[in-house]
Amino acid sequence: MSHTAHIPSHRKPRRNASKTALRAGVAGGVLSTIAVAGAAGPAQAEPVTQTIEMPTITSGLSTAVAASAQATQQVAQDLQTQAQEDAAAATAAKAAKKAKAEAVRKAEAKKKAEAAAKAKAEAAERASRSTARTTLSATSGSTAGTAASTSSASSSSSSSSATGSAAAIVAFAQAQVGDAYVPGGTGPNSWDCSGLVQAAFRSINVDLPRVSQSQSTVGTQVSLSNLQPGDILYWGSAGSAYHVGIYVGNGQFVGAQNSSTGVVQRPLSYDPPSGAVRVL
Structure with missing residues (x-):
C-alpha cells in the first residue's frame, strides 16, 4: 500500500466552463457600470431644453366659425x-x-x-x-x-148673377175683401193676387198653378166683352201676366191689389185688365 493513498489532494476541483463564463460576464458588467458611474459622478448635469410643438387647431376652428355664420x-x-x-x-x-x-x-x-x-x-x-x-x-x-x-x-x-161653382168662387173672393196684401201670401188673412185666385178655386176643389203667369194660360181665353162670374182676369200678356183677379159680375172684380189697398172689389174701369180665361 502506498503511503500517500489516504492524503487528500490539494488541487481545486475543475469548474464548469459555462458557469465560469457567466460569472466573468456578470463581473465585467458590474465593473463597467461602476466605471461609468464613477466617470459621470463629479460632472454637473446641464438643464435640458426642448421645444414641444402643439397641434394646430386653425383649420377646425375656421370650419366651426363658417358653420356658425352659415347657420346665423x-x-x-x-x-x-x-x-x-x-x-x-x-x-x-x-x-x-x-x-x-x-x-x-x-x-x-x-x-x-x-x-x-x-x-x-x-x-x-x-x-x-x-x-x-x-x-x-x-x-x-x-x-x-x-x-x-x-x-x-x-x-x-153680383152674387145672385152667379150660379153653382162660379157663385162659390165669387163668394169666397168677396169674403176676403179688406184682408191685407202680402207678397207670397196664401191666406187665411193675407194674400197676394195669385194666392187669392188659387184659394178661391181650391174652395171648389179645382187646383190652379200658384203664379199669375201660369194662371193666365189655364182654361180658355175669353173676350173681355163676354165675361162671366168666376172668370180669371189678368194684366199683362197671357203667359207673362204680372197680376190676376176674379170677375164677380156686373163689371166688378175682386183682387189683392197691393200693400196699400189690400184685397178690394172694384169696377173694371178702376184698372182695366188685359185679358181673361175661363176655367169653369
Whole structure:
C-alpha cells in the first residue's frame, strides 16, 4: 500500500466552463457600470431644453366659425321670409275685409234702390188709378149720384148673377175683401193676387198653378166683352201676366191689389185688365 493513498489532494476541483463564463460576464458588467458611474459622478448635469410643438387647431376652428355664420345667415333668412309671409297675409286679410265691406255696401245700396223703385211704382199705380177715378167721375157729370146707386146695386146683386161653382168662387173672393196684401201670401188673412185666385178655386176643389203667369194660360181665353162670374182676369200678356183677379159680375172684380189697398172689389174701369180665361 502506498503511503500517500489516504492524503487528500490539494488541487481545486475543475469548474464548469459555462458557469465560469457567466460569472466573468456578470463581473465585467458590474465593473463597467461602476466605471461609468464613477466617470459621470463629479460632472454637473446641464438643464435640458426642448421645444414641444402643439397641434394646430386653425383649420377646425375656421370650419366651426363658417358653420356658425352659415347657420346665423339661414336663421336671418328664415326670419325675413316669415316676416314677408306675415306681411302678405295681413295685406290679403285687409283687402278681403275691404272687399267684403264694399260688397255689403253695394248690397245695401241695391236693396234700398229696389225698395225705392217698388215704392215709386206703387205710388205711380195709385196715382194712375186716382186719375182714372177722377176722369170717370168727371165724365159722369150730373149723373154721378145715379152711377153710384147703380154701382151699389150691382155690387149687392153680383152674387145672385152667379150660379153653382162660379157663385162659390165669387163668394169666397168677396169674403176676403179688406184682408191685407202680402207678397207670397196664401191666406187665411193675407194674400197676394195669385194666392187669392188659387184659394178661391181650391174652395171648389179645382187646383190652379200658384203664379199669375201660369194662371193666365189655364182654361180658355175669353173676350173681355163676354165675361162671366168666376172668370180669371189678368194684366199683362197671357203667359207673362204680372197680376190676376176674379170677375164677380156686373163689371166688378175682386183682387189683392197691393200693400196699400189690400184685397178690394172694384169696377173694371178702376184698372182695366188685359185679358181673361175661363176655367169653369
